[in-house]
Amino acid sequence: EAGVAQSPRYKIIEKRQSVAFWCNPISGHATLYWYQQILGQGPKLLIQFQNNGVVDDSQLPKDRFSAERLKGVDSTLKIQPAKLEDSAVYLCASSQEGGNEQFFGPGTRLTVL
Amino acid sequence: TQLLEQSPQFLSIQEGENLTVYCNSSSVFSSLQWYRQEPGEGPVLLVTVVTGGEVKKLKRLTFQFGDARKDSSLHITAAQPGDTGLYLCAGAEAGGTSYGKLTFGQGTILTVHP
Numbered sequence: 001e002a003g004v005a006q007s008p009r010y011k012i013i014e015k016r017q018s019v020a021f022w023c024n025p026i027s028g029h030a031t032l033y034w035y036q037q038i039l040g041q042g043p044k045l046l047i048q049f050q051n052n053g054v055v056d057d058s059q060l061p062k063d064r065f066s067a068e069r070l071k072g073v074d075s076t077l078k079i080q081p082a083k084l085e086d087s088a089v090y091l092c093a094s095s096q097e098g099g100n101e102q103f104f105g106p107g108t109r110l111t112v113l
Numbered sequence: 114t115q116l117l118e119q120s121p122q123f124l125s126i127q128e129g130e131n132l133t134v135y136c137n138s139s140s141v142f143s144s145l146q147w148y149r150q151e152p153g154e155g156p157v158l159l160v161t162v163v164t165g166g167e168v169k170k171l172k173r174l175t176f177q178f179g180d181a182r183k184d185s186s187l188h189i190t191a192a193q194p195g196d197t198g199l200y201l202c203a204g205a206e207a208g209g210t211s212y213g214k215l216t217f218g219q220g221t222i223l224t225v226h227p
Contacts, residue, residue: 004155042201042217043156044117056214091155100144100205102215104155 002026004105006092012111018080021108025073025094033102034067035075035091043091049075066113072085087112117204119218122180127226129191134221136202137184143205145178145185147216148149150199199223
């Protein structure tokens, strides 16, 4: 079974630029999560999708972050414009509907200069 | 907002030593998970504990969920260099729109020297 795929693996941008991350969850997983993991900290949930609907985006900085999962499969997370404090690893995870176990992708390491 | 405090934040030990990592909260969780994360990879689930007082063993790793389901511990016996990594605890909320939502601790970075 293929795992959660993410791209790109690394991205370096300058502040005020835009960036987008892509995630393809495990086939059949209805729930998709985006996390932000700052160096030295645990992952923080940004947004949770159930199929193509948003379940929780309470910690998503909506003035600059957006995410979509139009067809209920893969998802895109965008930052526009980026700030220095957005430097982090962005993790995507998926789980079966009603499932307790989340499967994580390798993450995208973003550096904002 | 539910918070999880992990301790210690850093642990550097010699091969063969034992260690315990703690995860504490003032909130009750429906279940608690432990993950291990290696550099450049996403977290990988080690175990889920659900029942208060539950103890689970995974080879040299022993996980315990507190009776009140507010805290947990991870004990490693005879640590090996391959155990090196970031250990994360995560509490799961239950019910309504919060179902499946995980709150992570800040992690414990474990280094086991040969």
